[in-house]
Amino acid sequence: MIRPFKGTFRLTQGFGENPASYAKFGMKGHNGLDYGTPTNTQIIAPHSGKVIEASFDANGYGNYLKIENAVEGSVLAHLASFQVKVGDTVSEGQPIGLSDNTGNSTGPHLHWGYYLFPRNRQNGYVGFIDQLNLISMPAETPPPLEGLAIEVGYNPTFEGQDVTVNGVHYKAIKVDGKLVWKTEPQEDWKKKYEDEVAVHKATKLALEASLTKIANAKTALN
Numbered sequence: 600m601i602r603p604f605k606g607t608f609r610l611t612q613g614f615g616e617n618p619a620s621y622a623k624f625g626m627k628g629h630n631g632l633d634y635g636t637p638t639n640t641q642i643i644a645p646h647s648g649k650v651i652e653a654s655f656d657a658n659g660y661g662n663y664l665k666i667e668n669a670v671e672g673s674v675l676a677h678l679a680s681f682q683v684k685v686g687d688t689v690s691e692g693q694p695i696g697l698s699d700n701t702g703n704s705t706g707p708h709l710h711w712g713y714y715l716f717p718r719n720r721q722n723g724y725v726g727f728i729d730q731l732n733l734i735s736m737p738a739e740t741p742p743p744l745e746g747l748a749i750e751v752g753y754n755p756t757f758e759g760q761d762v763t764v765n766g767v768h769y770k771a772i773k774v775d776g777k778l779v780w781k782t783e784p785q786e787d788w789k790k791k792y793e794d795e796v797a798v799h800k801a802t803k804l805a806l807e808a809s810l811t812k813i814a815n816a817k818t819a820l821n
């Protein structure tokens with residue numbers, strides 16, 4: 600099983616977090632993993648299976664997909680659009696839809712719910728389990744370039760507050776009527792990324808110059 604996207608997006612809400620916000624849904628806490636994917640991020644199948652649901656749930660998941668095989672199942676929620684339909688068979692890593700902020704969500708993100716069979720729907724999370732340690736990919740590193748938009752436990756009273764996630768400092772601000780957590784270190788990361796690109800560009804130019812020199816020398820010999 601892999602994360603349902605390529606690249607690195609910060610885990611913005613872990614499994615079981617914010618119990619107070621989920622009590623009204625009859626749950627002990629958050630029943631999945633949330634990642635700060637900007638709108639229209641390519642979502643891929645975390646594991647193989649059959650698409651058994653592709654629907655819209657206005658008060659919860661928004662546009663969501665459910666994929667299931669003999670041993671496990673996943674719900675991918677708050678999507679913008681689908682690239683598969685009910686009945687399709689998908690393989691791990693196959694593009695299945697684009698992310699967004701549909702349904703009960705306070706900012707663009709991906710909600711990923713995961714369950715194993717036999718599914719115990721009485722576990723306090725409607726049968727979903729914490730899949731974090733089952734993912735076969737290295738821990739994520741840098742946050743995305745733009746400000747991070749995340750779901751804050753469905754609680755708009757976080758506005759203006761500060762929070763630290765994985766050692767990175769964020770402030771909750773409102774952008775276009777949506778609550779977004781912004782952080783300074785992302786600028787540092789952007790600078791580092793741009794520096795790296797500049798080095799690659801310089802290397803490429805140097806290589807091209809050498810190739811041109813060789814080509815010219817060959818022409819001269821002929």
Ligand SMILES: [Zn+2]
Binds near residue numbers: 633
């Ligand atoms: Zn969620």
